[in-house]
Every structure is written in C-alpha cells, then in structure tokens.
Amino acid sequence: MLIRTEAPADILAIDRLLKSVFETDAEAKLVMSLRENSHLTLSLVACSDEGEVIGHTMFSPVMLDGTDHNWQGLAPLAVKEEFRKQGIGETLVKEGLSSLHEFGYPACVVLGDPNYYSRMGFKSASQFDLTCAWEVPAGAFQAVELASGAFDEHSGVIEYCPEFNEL
Template identity: 65%
Template sequence: MLIRTEAPADILPIDTLLKSVFETEAEAKLVMKLRENGQRTLSLVACSDEGEVVGHLFFSPVTRDGVDENWQGLAPLAVKAEYQRQGIGQALMEEAKQTLLELGYPVVVVLGHSDYYPKVGFVKAADHGLACQWPVPEEAFMVLELAEGTLAGKTGTIEYSSEFAEL
C-alpha cells in the first residue's frame, strides 16, 4: 500500500472512487469544485500494489468566527468498499496528520461518524467550545489538535468554504 499526494492523473480515479463509496455524487462534486476553486490544502491517495486508487482524503481551509488560523476541514475520507476495515483510512489519516503539522496547519475538524474518527484522535468539538456552522449532532462534529496547545482558549463557530453550501 502506497500513500502519496494526489497527482493530476488521480483526479478521475478519485472521482470514480467517491461516486462508488457515497450514496450520492455530492462528495465527488464537492471535491471537484474545491479543487477547481483553489481550496485544496492537502489531498492524499492510497494505492494498491497494482497502482489502483483505493483510498482518498481531502482537506480544505476552515475559519473560526470568520478568522483564518490555518485550520483545516477533513471532507471527505473514502476507501473503496472491498478495501475497507483494513486500516487504510487510519493510515491515510496518520500520514495526513504528520504532513499537515509539518506544513503549519495546527487543527483539523471533521463532520463524521463519531464511532470512527476518535480512533485517529478526534474528540467532540463541543468539549473545546467549538460549534459547526450547521445544526448537526454534537457528537458528529469533532476536532483534532495537531499542534499542542493550539485549542487553548479558542471557542467559536467553525465555518467551511462556500463550496460546502452547495451540498
């Protein structure tokens, strides 16, 4: 299994993967629009030994109360059905955590499954006084502090880029 940064040749395989994993094409359209609009901070793929893209995750900027602090939103994370439950998503996240921290991005938020994301270090954002811009279940909106101490005293509403409003 190889984990690497997205290359131009990966765009269509990523699109196909996202359309196969999610119930609608919304995530695939979102990633394409974020990419086209320059809102991609980090996009990683996991490739099989044969070179097939079998996993993908994508990060884009978020703000806290309208202020850009280099925080990132994870959306989406996808692994091809027959490759799920093999640790690929967690391996993608571990690589992403290290890369984002090295690039100076101290915090990541995610709106996702509360039974999955804590496995890679996410905690409820509400425990840190952070809320999502949309009305979502409290346990589904989570935060991960990459640079220790960054969340101290930081509260407010996390806002995603405008491309998410079209979902």
C-alpha cells in the same frame, strides 16, 4: 499499499472512487469544486500494489467565526468497498494529520462517526467550545490539535469553505 499526495493523473480515478462510494455525486462534485477553486490544502490517495486508487481523503481550510487560524477540515474520506476494514481510511487520515502538522497547520476538524475518528485523536469539538456552522448530531463534530495549545483562547463557530454549502 502506498499513501501519496494526489497527482493530476489521479483526478479521474478519485472522481470515480467518490461516485462509487457515496450515494450521490455530491462528494465528487465537492472535491472537484474545492480543487478548481484552490481550496484544497492536502489531497491524499491510497494505491493498491497494482497502482489502483483505492482510497482518498482531502483537507481544506476552515474559519473560526470568519477568522483564518490556518485550521483545516477533513472531508471527504473514501475507501473502495472491497478494501474496507483493512485500516486504509485510518492510515490516510493519520498520514494526512501528520503531514498537516509538518506543514505547520495547528488543528483539524471533522464531521463524522465519533467512534471511528476518536481512534485518530479527534475529540468532540464541544470540549474546545467549538461548534459547527450546520446543525449536526451530538458528538459528530470533532476536532484535534496538531500543535499544542491550538485551541487555547479560541471558541466559536467553525465554517467550512463555501463549496460545502452546496452539499
């Protein structure tokens, strides 16, 4: 398996993957819209040994109470059904977080299963006095510092790019 940055040739494969993994086309439309509106910070694919795109994750900017702190949001994360439970999603996320750190992004948030994302260092965002702009289940909104002290002296509501409001 190879993890790499999305290339233009991957766009249709990513679109097909997202449409096959999620119940609706909403995530595929979201990814396309984020890409078209230049709200994509990092997009990674996992490829099989044969070069097939079998996993994808994307990171895009988020704001804290309307202020840009260079923080990122992880969404979506998708792995082709027959390749699940092999650590591909976790590898994609860890590689993404490592790349974001190297690029100087100080923090990342995610909305998802706390049991899953805690394995990658995410903690309940409420521990950092951060809340999601949408009403979400307790513990589902999580955050991770990529730079020590990123959340110090910050609290408030995290807002995703406007494209997320169309979901």
